[in-house]
């Protein structure tokens with residue numbers, strides 16, 4: 046049995062962080078050997094290997110892999126460089142991630158929105174060097190992704206305004222991302238597209254509103270999630 050030096054609670058399972066006050070037990074002077082001696086009181090979280098999916102996943106990945114090889118080789122032979130295959134293959138890869146990690150995983154809805162926004166950003170950024178006008182990534186694609194995500198997740202927060210603690214960090218993540226296209230656009234050519242400006246303004250207003258109304262909840266959520 047471990048005892049938390051801060052809140053004096055007895056902890057009956059092996060952990061380095063107090064489940065009550067979230068402070069680090071080793072930093073507070075609890076011996077590592079003592080923690081190791083305490084048995085785990087709950088089953089270990091099952092880790093699903095990356096490649097272990099359904100039959101559909103396996104067939105999909107196999108077809109995608111073959112398609113990738115055929116497309117890249119064909120385009121390299123005909124055009125001498127990779128262009129169209131990159132777009133097709135990123136869509137194929139994106140669709141897989143969407144099916145496997147957004148639709149089928151029973152994550153929390155706001156987490157799915159954040160996950161989608163991040164994946165779509167990676168797809169958009171990966172096409173940057175293949176686009177004839179790469180500015181559209183910061184001027185249109187990323188602002189649209191963050192604007193839509195911010196609206197969806199904002200509606201979710203408004204509906205659940207009485208119990209916002211579980212959604213706040215997701216909204217803040219999207220709002221912080223929403224500031225990026227404007228910043229990148231400014232750094233790129235010292236002017237910003239109206240859509241990038243609109244996204245940054247909405248993101249900024251969201252951040253300020255959340256900080257004004259929920260500062261305390263945000264701090265306690267950060268502490269709970271990052272054990273600080």
Ligand SMILES: [Zn+2]
Pocket residue numbers: 049050051052053054063064065066067068
């Ligand atoms: Zn404690």
